[in-house]
Amino acid sequence: MDKDVFIEDIQLRSHGFTRENGGAAITMDDNFLRWPNMFDAHSHHMLELSLVKSGSGSYEIGKHMYDLVAGDIFVIGNTEAHRIVLRKGQYVDNLTIHFETSFLWNFYGQTEDIQLLDVFFNRGANFSHQLDRANPSTKEVADLILKMEQVFITQPPYYKLRVKILLETILCSILCNYDYCEASHNSARLLSHKDIYKIDEVMDYINFHLGNHLTLQELAKIACVSPAYFSSIFKRYNGVTLFEYITQKRVDYAIQLIKTSNKSLMEIATLCGFNSSTSFNKAFSRITGLAPSYYRKKGGT
Template sequence: MNIQAKHYKLQDDELLIAYSQYFGAFDMPDNHMHDTFELYYLMSGERNYFIKDRLYQLRKGDIVFIPKYELHRTLAAGTPHHDRFLIEFSERLFWETIGESYDEILLRPYLRGIRTFRPKPEEQLVLDGIVYRIIRDLKHPQTAHALQVKLLAIDVMLFLARCLERYAEDDSESDPPIHRKISDIAAYINTHYMCPLTLAQLSETFSLSPHYISRIFKEKTGFSFIQYLTYVRIGEAKRLLRESDRKVLEIADQVGFENLAHFNRVFKQTVQLSPSQYRRMSGSPLSP
């Protein structure tokens, strides 16, 4: 199917606000992981959203919270068209705009591991009122004031934080069995990535054929088994490069690579930087 899309956005150093309309069944083409927090609001249609090791079925009105450095990808679901609104932001947004004291409130869903939330109908009316004001300004940037749009985006996050204080996270047992199986497989990879992992091992562990695991994992998450294993390993390597003083050789071994040359090659293919370059670019005070 031919995909058409319309995109509207406002972006600066600490904030991205974007609204997109997709006409046709769209799958995010690449893996997605960034050093900012993300709030995703599905305004129409249905989507499958894979985050780290779990697959979520989204429908109109659902909110998704994605922390920094967490692998995620959206995939087509039951409807061919969808609209989505998102905010990507760093902690600097609070420090520079409304003060550091709001960190604990606005980051609460990310720090508590809440990934999806569906506001009640009356709350969604309030939310849509704010979001549509932002979209109007995104569509007419020549008359919009950037600071006003930014403050409205913060208002969205603050409103949702207040809503979340009143409700518990949805029970994951409502997930379809195949989604729970995919989540189990992804969680297994996330806890065994440092070991030599193969489809044959997964087949034995989960009592499913290698072909079935390969097909269904790709179909439901958008990642092949090898792609996902690689992203998990490289994601952990990036964390260690940012947060530890371990040598690159030690990190390569710790995340499951058999030799340094292979690790360096895969890291550069995935991140577009060598491990040492990434460590410097990340602002880590630690030497490579």
């Protein structure tokens, strides 16, 4: 999956690969932003690691504002609204990794790999979204991210496995070399292989039925568990609620249709499971930082 999109002074190049059911597992996006064209604050169901390749500006993440320069790395959770803020004359070339939590077990993974996500879900008092510039490990992590970009571009043998190993190495380095997580040796967040299989089965069903009216009761029945239990394990493993996940997958599908079809935005909204143009526009803008009409006008194929 290689795509180029140009939106005035917003330029994006995307690499990635998908789950067997078609849902995105991991993407790497090279975003070039120049003032005054910027994304609005947005959030998404994927976790994010961001490396500033060049330029300067500010990164707003939730209630925090960080100055950014080349070499900075940011860790952003899947419920945190964020945006890059530029002043007159500024630009940023920002390389981002977006990945689903399931990527760590859907591609050659083990259930214990979820502990690598503590920097997103088990943060301590010293946590900062911005990796410490003075820590020598920050340069090492940056080099690993750039190496991953080259793997995506060249796609050598076993490149999917290489990408996963690089991501695990990056996350492990952050866990071990920064005092950002709560010290914990329990396995309270680990799920059984049986629970993981249930979640995976339901995620497959969601990806193939985004246009349908989906209910918690229906999805819990597929997993053969109670609605309350399924809701609990889904959020524990994915970091977002079931219906936030569904909304964001619907927006992902809408983006795909905007890029690859001539269907009207109302048709796309209906195909993606939105019951009104208002709900579609609101969800699309919140997740992408752009209105669907603007996205089609400036970024469509």
